[in-house]
Amino acid sequence: ETGVTQSPTHLIKTRGQQVTLRCSSQSGHNTVSWYQQALGQGPQFIFQYYREEENGRGNFPPRFSGLQFPNYSSELNVNALELDDSALYLCASSPGQDNTQYFGPGTRLTVL
Amino acid sequence: AQSVTQLGSHVSVSEGALVLLRCNYSSSVPPYLFWYVQYPNQGLQLLLKYTTGATLVKGINGFEAEFKKSETSFHLTKPSAHMSDAAEYFCAVSEGSGYSTLTFGKGTMLLVSP
Numbered sequence: 359e360t361g362v363t364q365s366p367t368h369l370i371k372t373r374g375q376q377v378t379l380r381c382s383s384q385s386g387h388n389t390v391s392w393y394q395q396a397l398g399q400g401p402q403f404i405f406q407y408y409r410e411e412e413n414g415r416g417n418f419p420p421r422f423s424g425l426q427f428p429n430y431s432s433e434l435n436v437n438a439l440e441l442d443d444s445a446l447y448l449c450a451s452s453p454g455q456d457n458t459q460y461f462g463p464g465t466r467l468t469v470l
Numbered sequence: 471a472q473s474v475t476q477l478g479s480h481v482s483v484s485e486g487a488l489v490l491l492r493c494n495y496s497s498s499v500p501p502y503l504f505w506y507v508q509y510p511n512q513g514l515q516l517l518l519k520y521t522t523g524a525t526l527v528k529g530i531n532g533f534e535a536e537f538k539k540s541e542t543s544f545h546l547t548k549p550s551a552h553m554s555d556a557a558e559y560f561c562a563v564s565e566g567s568g569y570s571t572l573t574f575g576k577g578t579m580l581l582v583s584p
Contacts, residue, residue, distance in 0.1 A: 362513075391571065400474075400560050400574030401514070414571055448513055450572075457502045457521065457564045459572060461514040 360385060362451050362462035370468045371439050379434040379465045381449030389413070390432040391459060392424060395446040407432055436467075444469045472497045472563045476575035484583050489533075489548040491578045493561030496542065502564040503544040504572065505535055509557045517559075520544065531555070556582045 363382045371377050383390050389408045393401035403416035407426035421437040430451070436443055446466050450459035477492040495501055502521045506514040518529025525537040535546045544561060558579050562572040 364513075393572075393574075398576075400562075400576045401572070403571050403573070406571060416571075450514075458504075458516065458519055460516065461506070463513040466511075 362449055362460055364447075364449050364462040364465050366465060367463070368466045368468075370470065372470050373439055373441060375439050375469075376435065376437045377439060377467060379436075379447050379449075379467070381432045381434070381451075381462060383430045383432070383449075383451030384460055387451035387453045387460070388430050389452045390426055390430065391450045391452070392432070392434045393448040393450065394418075395448055395464070396442075397445070401448055404434070439469045441469050443467060472501070472565050472573045474561050474563050474573055474575035476559075476561055476578050478578055479576065480579045480581060482581040482583065483551045485553055486550050489546070489551045489555065489580065491546040491559050491561075491580065493535075493544045493546065493575060494542055495544060495561070495563045497563055497565055499565045503535075503537060504562040504564070505529065505533070505544075505546050506560045506562065506574075507557050508560065508577075514560065517546070551580075551582050553582050553584065556580055 391406040392404040395401040405415040406413045410426045423435045426432045446464045448464045450461045452459045473496045475494045504519045505517040520527045520537045528534045558577045560577045561575045
């Protein structure tokens with residue numbers, strides 16, 4: 359069984375640019391959540407998708423947006439990058455109504 | 471609103487000693503509670519979870535945690551630390567089923583010395 363995968367592993371962007379991060383959920387999981395983990399902090403919830411619809415959103419500005427596709431994979435898009443967006447971005451999938459979330463290895467984003 | 475407090479950003483133990491990582495939570499509804507471990511430059515790995523039922527929960531790698539409602543705590547323990555346990559540990563809370571957002575604590579770095 360393949361776990362949650364994320365791409366790319368690392369990414370370097372400059373302020374003002376846009377970035378797209380990708381996530382493939384674990385087989386059989388229809389819910390995907392995205393988290394931002396700044397250095398030395400716990401993960402912070404960005405948003406969640408359930409069956410291609412946004413199912414909840416944390417305290418992040420609208421320049422953070424996402425998509426979920428029919429195969430339950432997902433994208434996180436960030437526009438107008440700021441220095442503070444530098445972080446590890448984690449994707450987690452869960453099997454619908456089950457609260458247990460399984461995390462991918464993350465994408466390390468550096469904004470210069 | 472839910473929140474998690476992990477007491478101690480760093481905990482140091484000797485190999486073979488008891489590991490105790492503290493977690494207190496706040497939740498307006500019966501919580502679901504989780505412990506995750508993060509090794510350097512990796513994602514989060516689920517150690518154990520409490521949803522309902524037995525309050526003593528056993529997880530992987532010899533870890534266990536006990537849900538104490540009266541103390542709003544979910545401390546993580548392991549009888550004997552191993553060098554490979556050195557990592558960062560995160561406690562998380564979720565308010566019930568369905569909308570499964572996790573709220574995490576700030577993490578505790580476990581250091582194990584020989």
